[in-house]
Amino acid sequence: MEELLRQLAEALKYVTGFIYPNEIELHWGLLIVLYPFLTGLVAGAFILASLERVFNVKEIQPTYRLSLLTALAFLLVAPLPLLAHLGHPERAFEIFLTPHFQSAMAMFGFVYAWYLMVVLLLEIWFDYRKDIVIWSNSKKRWRRILYSVLTLGVRSTSDQALAFDQKAGRFITIIGIPSAFLLHGYVGFIFGSVKANPWWSSVLMPVVFLFSAIVSGIALVLLIYMVSSWLRKTPIEMPCLDKLGHFLFYAMILDVSLELLDFVHRLYEAEESIDILAQMVESRLFVSLVVVQVLVGTVVPLVSLAALRALKPRESVRKVVYFVVGAIVLVSIFFMRWNVVLGGQLFSKSLRGLTVYKIGIAGREGVVASTILVLLPFAILVILSLILPPWSGGARNKKSSESG
Amino acid sequence: MPAQAKRLLLLFGLAAAVFVLIRHFAVPESFGRYGHYRAEAVNVVAGLAPRYAGHLVCGECHDDVVTVKRTSQHASVACEACHGPGLSHSEDPTEQNISIPAGRERCGYCHNYDATRPTGFPQIDPAQHGGDEACTSCHNPHQPKPGEGEELCGACHSEITRTLASGRHKNLDCHTCHGSGTEHTSAPDSVRPDVPGTREFCGQCHSEGASSPESVPRIDSSTHGEDYVCWQCHFSHLPEAGR
Amino acid sequence: MKEDHPLSVRSGPSTTNGDSPTAGNDRVTTRRDFLKCLIGFVPVVGLPILGLNLGALAATEKGREYDPAEHWYGMGIDVGLCIGCGRCVEACKEENNVPRDPYFFRTWVERYIKTPDGKMIVDSPNGGMNAFPPAGVSEQEILRTFYLPKLCNHCEKPPCVQVCPVGATFNTKDGVVLVDESYCIGCRYCIQACPYGARYLHPEKRVADKCTFCYHRITKGLRPACVEVCPTSARIFGETRRASTPLWRFVRTHEIHVLKPHLRTSPKVYYSDLDSEVR
Numbered sequence: 001m002e003e004l005l006r007q008l009a010e011a012l013k014y015v016t017g018f019i020y021p022n023e024i025e026l027h028w029g030l031l032i033v034l035y036p037f038l039t040g041l042v043a044g045a046f047i048l049a050s051l052e053r054v055f056n057v058k059e060i061q062p063t064y065r066l067s068l069l070t071a072l073a074f075l076l077v078a079p080l081p082l083l084a085h086l087g088h089p090e091r092a093f094e095i096f097l098t099p100h101f102q103s104a105m106a107m108f109g110f111v112y113a114w115y116l117m118v119v120l121l122l123e124i125w126f127d128y129r130k131d132i133v134i135w136s137n138s139k140k141r142w143r144r145i146l147y148s149v150l151t152l153g154v155r156s157t158s159d160q161a162l163a164f165d166q167k168a169g170r171f172i173t174i175i176g177i178p179s180a181f182l183l184h185g186y187v188g189f190i191f192g193s194v195k196a197n198p199w200w201s202s203v204l205m206p207v208v209f210l211f212s213a214i215v216s217g218i219a220l221v222l223l224i225y226m227v228s229s230w231l232r233k234t235p236i237e238m239p240c241l242d243k244l245g246h247f248l249f250y251a252m253i254l255d256v257s258l259e260l261l262d263f264v265h266r267l268y269e270a271e272e273s274i275d276i277l278a279q280m281v282e283s284r285l286f287v288s289l290v291v292v293q294v295l296v297g298t299v300v301p302l303v304s305l306a307a308l309r310a311l312k313p314r315e316s317v318r319k320v321v322y323f324v325v326g327a328i329v330l331v332s333i334f335f336m337r338w339n340v341v342l343g344g345q346l347f348s349k350s351l352r353g354l355t356v357y358k359i360g361i362a363g364r365e366g367v368v369a370s371t372i373l374v375l376l377p378f379a380i381l382v383i384l385s386l387i388l389p390p391w392s393g394g395a396r397n398k399k400s401s402e403s404g
Numbered sequence: 405m406p407a408q409a410k411r412l413l414l415l416f417g418l419a420a421a422v423f424v425l426i427r428h429f430a431v432p433e434s435f436g437r438y439g440h441y442r443a444e445a446v447n448v449v450a451g452l453a454p455r456y457a458g459h460l461v462c463g464e465c466h467d468d469v470v471t472v473k474r475t476s477q478h479a480s481v482a483c484e485a486c487h488g489p490g491l492s493h494s495e496d497p498t499e500q501n502i503s504i505p506a507g508r509e510r511c512g513y514c515h516n517y518d519a520t521r522p523t524g525f526p527q528i529d530p531a532q533h534g535g536d537e538a539c540t541s542c543h544n545p546h547q548p549k550p551g552e553g554e555e556l557c558g559a560c561h562s563e564i565t566r567t568l569a570s571g572r573h574k575n576l577d578c579h580t581c582h583g584s585g586t587e588h589t590s591a592p593d594s595v596r597p598d599v600p601g602t603r604e605f606c607g608q609c610h611s612e613g614a615s616s617p618e619s620v621p622r623i624d625s626s627t628h629g630e631d632y633v634c635w636q637c638h639f640s641h642l643p644e645a646g647r
Numbered sequence: 648m649k650e651d652h653p654l655s656v657r658s659g660p661s662t663t664n665g666d667s668p669t670a671g672n673d674r675v676t677t678r679r680d681f682l683k684c685l686i687g688f689v690p691v692v693g694l695p696i697l698g699l700n701l702g703a704l705a706a707t708e709k710g711r712e713y714d715p716a717e718h719w720y721g722m723g724i725d726v727g728l729c730i731g732c733g734r735c736v737e738a739c740k741e742e743n744n745v746p747r748d749p750y751f752f753r754t755w756v757e758r759y760i761k762t763p764d765g766k767m768i769v770d771s772p773n774g775g776m777n778a779f780p781p782a783g784v785s786e787q788e789i790l791r792t793f794y795l796p797k798l799c800n801h802c803e804k805p806p807c808v809q810v811c812p813v814g815a816t817f818n819t820k821d822g823v824v825l826v827d828e829s830y831c832i833g834c835r836y837c838i839q840a841c842p843y844g845a846r847y848l849h850p851e852k853r854v855a856d857k858c859t860f861c862y863h864r865i866t867k868g869l870r871p872a873c874v875e876v877c878p879t880s881a882r883i884f885g886e887t888r889r890a891s892t893p894l895w896r897f898v899r900t901h902e903i904h905v906l907k908p909h910l911r912t913s914p915k916v917y918y919s920d921l922d923s924e925v926r
Contacts, residue, residue, distance in 0.1 A: 001850045008750045018769035020797075020844030021752045027835040027848065087833015087853030094813040094832060096423075097431050100440055105836050106812035117419075122412070129408070152415065154407045164406040195910055196806060196842035349844055350926045352769055432830070441817035445827035446715075452863035455742050456872045478878075485734045485876035489741050513778040514732040514878060520758050520779065520792040521730045567786040642787060 007358055016283075017276075017353025026345050026357050029365045031081040033341045034373055036187045036209065037334050038078040039112075043184035043210065044217010045071040046120065046176060051247070053173045059243035065390030066228070067221050068124050073381040075116055081373055084364050104190045115183045119176040125152075126169040128388050133157050146387065184213040191340060198273035198351075199280075199344040204262045209340075211255040216333035218248045223326040224381070226319070232391070238315055245322050248329070249305040256298055276351045284346045284354055289339045297332020301325040455489035462490060465497065469546050476547040477526075486510060486545065511539040519563045524592060527562045556589060564641055571642040581605075581640065599635070606634040713866050718821035720860055721915035722874070723883035723897040724796050726922075731756055731794035735873035735882065736776040742861060742872035749773040751847045753858040754798035754873055758782065759922065761790045767924050795925055796882065798873070799824065799845035799858035800906065800914030807837035807846065816855065822887070822915060823860045831855055842907050843914075860884075887915055 008024050015024070049067035051057050083089045096113075099106035125132075133155050136147035154161075185206040191197075192205025222244045229236045266274065281289055304325050308318055342357050360366040385391075437443035462483040463470040473479060484490050488503040505511070508530065517527040528534075534542065543549070557578040558565035568574060579585065583598035600606065603625060609616040611625040623629075629637060638644065739754045740747060749772075756775030760768040760782055772780060775794070801824050808816050808824060815831035818824050831854035838846040838855060849856040861871035865884070869875075874884040885894025894917075901919035907926065 004850055005748055005750070008748070012749075018757075018771070021749065021755045021771050021774045022838075022844045022847040024750050025848065027838050085834075087835075087848060088831070091813075091830070091832045093430070094815075094830065097427055098435055098440070098814050100811055100814045102809050103812045103836070105810065105834065109812070117416075126408070152411050154411050156407055161406065161408070164408060168408065190836075194806075194810070194840050196840055344839075349842060350769065352767075352926070435814070438820060439817055440814040442814070442827050442830055445817075445830065446819055446825065446862075448828070449825050449859055449862045450866045452743075454861075454864050454867070454869060456738060456864075456869075456875055458869050458875060480880055481878040482876050484738070485878055489738075513734065514730055516778065518731060518758075518779050518781065519784070519786055519789055520760065520782070520794055522727060522793075525730055563786060567789075570785065570787050 003363070007360070011356050011358055014356040015353060017348070018350055019348035019353040019355050020350055023345075023348050024355060026342070026355065028085075028341055028345065029357065030359060030367070030370050031085040031365055031373075033334070033338045034081045034370050035078060036184070036213075036341070037216070037337045038074050038081070038373075038377070039187055040184055040209065040213030040216050040333065040337070041220050042071045042075045042078065042115075042120075042217070043180040043213040044215065044219075045074070045221050046180045046217070047214050048218055048221050048244075048247070050173045050177050050180070053170065054177065057243065059237075059239045060247075062237055062240045063221050063225050063244065065127065065388075065392075066225060066385075067217075068120070068127065069381060069384045069388065069390050070221060070224055070377075071217075072120055072124060073377040073384055075112075075120060076380060077373060077377045079112070080376075081370070084369065084373075104186060104193055108186045108190065111179075111182055111186050115176075115179050119172060119179045123169055123172045123176060124388070125150075126165045126172065129154070129165050130157055130162055131388075131392075181210055185210045191344065194344075196349060197344050198271075199277060199347065200340070202262060204258060205340075208255070208258050208262060211251065211258055212333050212336050215248065215251045215255050216330060218244060218251055219326040219329035219333075222248065222322060223330070226323055226326075228385075234391075236319065238318070241322055242318070245305060245308065245318070245325075248325070249302070249309070252298070252302055252305070252329070256302070273351055276347045276354070280343065280347045280354055284356070285339055285343055288335050289343070293332050293335045293339055297328055297335060301329050301332070455491050456484050457489070457491040457494045459483060461494045464494075473546045478546065478548055505545075506540070507538050508534070508536075511543075511545075517562050517566075519566070521563070523563060524560050526560050528559075529562075557585065560592070567641045573640060573643055601633065603632075603634055606640075610634075715820035715866075719886055719888040719915075720801065720822045720865060721885065721887035721894055721917065722798070722801075722860070722871075723885070723894050723901075723903075723917045723919070725881050725883065725897070725901070726793055726795060726918055726920040728879045728881035729756065729794040729796055730879055730881075731758060731775060731779050732878060733775045733778045734876045734878065735796060736774045738872040738876040739858070740776070742864075743859070745856075746850055748850075749776075751850065751856075753845075753856070754796065757795045757797060758792070759795060759925065760784055760792045761922075761924070762788050763790045791922075793920070793922065795918075795921075796873075797843065797845070797906075798916065799841075799860075800843055800912065800916040801858075801860060803913035803915060804911065806840040806842065806910070806912060810836045810840040812836065819862075821866075823862050823865075824857075825859055825862060826855050826857065828852060828854050828856075842910050842912065 004025075011026075012024055045067045048060070049064050049071070052060050052064045052067075083092055086092055095106055095109040099109060101107065129151070132147050132150045134157070136144060136151050136155070139147055188206030188209030191200040191209075192202050194200050222241070225240070225244070226236060266277070304321050308321055313321075345355075346357065347354050361368060363369065432442050432444070434443035435441070438446075459482045466483075470483075473481075486505055490502055493502040512530055515527055516530050521527060539545070561578075565578070568576070568578075581598075581600050585597045587595045588597045604611075607625050608614060609620050610623055612622050614620070614622070634640075733756060736752065736755055739745060739752075743753060745751055745753055752774045754774075755771055757769055757771045758775070758779050762768065762784070768782065768784065770779070770782070779794075801818075801822060803818075803822070805816075805818060805824050808818055811817075812834060813830060813832055815827045816824065816837055817827070833848065833853045833855070835848060835855065838848065841857075846855055846857040848854070861869070861873075864871060870884050871882075874882045883893050883897045885892035885897075887894060887898075889895065897919070898917055903917045903919060904921035905914040905917060906921075907914075
């Protein structure tokens with residue numbers, strides 16, 4: 001508590017104008033910024049995978065299983081920042097025991113559970129099942145036990161069984177697309193439905209969150225594909241990479257259009273909150289929003305990707321551009337979450353003042369903890385790709401999938 | 405049904421059953437009785453111990469003080485507003501478990517001058533009033549009376565006297581425009597001071613041909629704001645004159 | 648002091664919860680004895696005994712059980728009477744064990760100063776608990792100025808209750824919004840959802856906290872601590888659905904405003920003389 005009081009005393013010095021006395025403590029900090037970022041990556045990676053599965057975009061086939069595992073790795077880590085942030089994490093299960101049906105946060109617990117268990121895990125299981133059965137017969141010792149458990153006791157690899165796997169997988173992907181929309185749209189709704197907060201309260205919030213999630217997911221898979229290919233010393237398939245780049249470009253245009261719409265609408269209506277919000281953007285959020293999210297994070301990638309399409313440079317140039325753009329986009333979308341979550345708390349609900357967010361290094365809400373939480377999914381992804389190698393393309397791939 | 409579907413249905417069914425079972429034991433018993441909350445929580449909050457006794461309790465023992473205070477200027481000030489929470493004191497009356505304000509700080513919360521306080525509320529400038537003496541050395545807190553020989557209007561209308569002193573009417577006495585005010589000081593809420601009712605009153609200084617000093621601004625009473633009484637536009641305590 | 652000053656009824660029995668003025672004369676000998684009875688109740692009801700219903704909670708002046716269905720509480724604030732002394736802020740912290748640091752308030756007072764050139768200067772140093780230091784604005788630069796007490800509005804349609812994921816905050820049957828300390832998970836969504844800044848996270852208990860209208864007092868026929876100590880009766884407590892209560896008289900005789908009416912939270916704290924620039 002002493003640390004908290006010290007931080008609040010420090011923050012009080014930087015308040016400009018008037019804030020309600022209780023508003024000096026910023027309640028949703030770095031951990032809550034991290035959470036929509038991570039779930040956004042999940043939704044985006046999954047939607048990319050479903051593009052391949054449902055819409056038969058053949059070029060990105062090499063990333064299909066990789067996208068699914070990426071989505072799973074990030075989905076497993078996503079609740080951790082939430083748990084860490086709670087005042088009483090040991091009571092978190094109450095959300096499942098007595099969910100308040102009017103609360104978006106409560107319903108999100110079930111959307112998350114649905115998505116994890118019914119969509120993601122099942123899709124992965126159906127796609128890998130044949131391979132798991134084969135591995136449960138061919139591997140030795142603890143690996144044999146692991147794969148045997150993963151078969152869930154269903155060991156048939158008959159044509160009938162495999163055909164069912166295909167059908168089920170496709171069906172799940174089809175319901176998975178709206179589920180992924182719901183997963184991240186809901187996060188947007190958690191903010192967008194707060195009428196007390198003029199920065200958050202907007203019909204467009206769920207939509208903007210969703211499309212920025214898709215953008216971040218594509219960028220993530222693109223980066224992971226490039227990095228994993230380099231690490232494995234396998235050649236990058238350029239048609240795949242180019243296709244990912246195209247999708248990234250289209251998704252970004254959609255996302256930017258929506259955010260621009262929100263921006264123009266706010267400025268045009270210019271209702272009473274506009275003065276303090278403009279002041280906030282010009283002072284507290286100038287670097288994170290104007291510089292990082294918009295100029296570096298949106299304009300640069302859009303221009304670069306457009307240039308690639310127009311100029312069609314050689315392969316090595318395109319690779320560099322994709323990599324840099326992918327990294328910039330990830331940072332940009334992280335800062336979009338930052339600007340939404342923190343922006344909503346940096347101005348007072350009295351519309352008369354601004355406060356500050358002092359980020360710490362140590363502790364639950366510090367930079368170190370958040371860095372670990374961001375790196376953790378990658379570690380999990382490595383483990384997952386050792387257990388369920390995503391390199392051989394999947395059950396429908398004509399190439400051999402027995403090597404593993 | 406394919407084996408996969410059967411196995412998955414079984415697993416999901418088991419998970420659902422386990423969930424229901426856990427829920428049966430884990431959801432608090434009183435939850436949902438009155439609404440989507442633990443009914444017992446209401447009892448918990450209602451059962452907290454009060455610390456303030458309430459204004460009627462004090463009189464049980466301190467009837468003499470209450471009787472005096474009841475007809476004083478502090479009639480509406482609760483005992484505990486100055487003396488702090490008194491429940492434990494009323495339970496076990498000692499001199500140690502009730503606060504007796506000394507010095508100048510506590511009276512100042514109400515009576516130190518701040519321009520925002522409503523007009524008619526007695527205020528003092530702590531830097532100029534009473535030196536370092538405790539307030540109670542001159543004022544009885546249970547029957548406070550203003551001291552002697554003070555500028556009477558300013559004691560309750562400090563904001564007005566200060567405003568007046570900073571503007572062009574600073575040489576005017578309150579009584580010049582508002583009459584003697586003696587009835588008002590005895591019954592401030594029921595008797596309001598006089599307010600000049602005619603343009604001619606202000607014209608005594610401000611009309612053409614008035615005998616006031618040269619520096620006093622003049623207007624042509626026949627044309628300047630002829631529909632109005634002067635103070636309907638001009639703020640006499642801080643005349644804007646042409647702003 | 649006026650003859651019909653609301654506080655002149657102080658010498659008689661309390662009329663806070665609408666009991667008839669003569670009720671007090673019929674029961675226990677002295678008010679102090681009565682309170683002694685209640686102190687006996689306190690440790691009993693403080694224990695979380697399952698199944699203990701509210702009826703056993705407190706004896707009212709009539710000796711009946713307290714029935715929450717007979718009440719729908721609200722508060723009135725007469726802005727013109729507030730002198731900005733901060734006694735209410737202090738009494739609230741004392742009564743409810745609110746941390747003394749200047750970051751956690753169940754109630755607070757704001758000072759508004761409108762200057763002739765159109766600026767509105769607002770401040771609330773330490774919530775107004777030790778009154779207000781000089782604003783540094785000369786009388787010449789004050790067009791109009793007033794104090795504004797604020798607290799939880801105990802809305803009839805509380806957005807904080809709507810967003811609580813687990814049911815740890817709720818509206819009671821007598822119209823008070825409470826927090827269940829042992830159930831709250833500390834997610835802080837309710838604090839975000841409150842348009843009035845009335846909630847905070849208790850730094851030690853790590854759960855949401857806010858004004859309870861001194862529920863532990865009003866269910867025993869006492870007044871909230873802030874109302875008790877206000878020296879000018881700027882705060883009025885009572886019922887919003889019963890005719891014989893000080894609040895009813897207040898809403899009858901004053902033009903009533905609420906904070907942020909466009910959000911349709913239906914607040915039950917009614918302000919008279921509320922300046923339109925207050926948010």
